[in-house]
Amino acid sequence: MADEVINRVAASGLVVLDLRQFQPTTPPVVVDISAFLVQGLMLREKEFRAQVLHTDWSEYTGQTVCIGCSTDALVPYWAPLFVATQLRPYAASISTLPPAEWHLQQWVANLQTTLDLASYAGKKVVLQAQATVPAELYVQAGRLLLPVVASLMCGEPGYAVPIYKQVIAGARSAKDPS
Structure with a gap:
């Protein structure tokens, strides 16, 4: 039939990779060190240690925890480590x-x-x-895929921007005059 519609994208053999499938499913929980500081700004070691030691860390069981400080306090290098040692038995x-x-x-x-x-x-x-996919993911996916794919494109099938095409051994390039 002359009126038959041909899906050229489907016939092209393109494989579409959606990088969103690798996105972490659970966001981390934040432990804010400023809660253990005097007025949220000053660390007094004895009081800090006592508060951290008397905190029930079991609520973080199986979770990913990011330790941070929401204030402009100068937190010594050992403070997050001390919190982490208390979290270790619980946090994933x-x-x-x-x-x-x-x-x-x-x-x-x-x-x-x-x-x-x-x-x-x-x-x-x-x-x-x-x-919603950061550029870093595209770069890392390309780095992993380039050694194995015949060609790599970015965009939508049928409207993709060519990034890489494998050169077949023995094929002449357009610049090769021989």
Whole structure:
């Protein structure tokens, strides 16, 4: 039939990769050290230690915890470590990164540990454009995929920007006059 509509995107063999699938599902809980400081600004060691030791940390069982300070207090290097030692028996993981940085770092780690590179070997891959996906994820996905894919694009199937195309051994380039 002459009127038959052909889906050229489906026929192209493009594989779409949505990087949102690697996003951490649970945000970290924040422990604010300023709650243990005098007026939220000054650390008095004896009082700080006593408050931290008498806190019930069991409410953080199984959670990811980011230790931080919401005030401009000068917190000594050992204070987050002291809090972390009390959290260790309960928390699944502990960090001093701000939650947004932890989220990005975990997203990249999820990508690196769970992306099945074998399923993309020799394929034309499109990294789906998503405003909610940080640029770092695209860079890390590209770094992982480039050694195995035939081509890498970014955007939407049919409207993707070419990023990389594998050069086939023995093929002449456009600049090669021979």
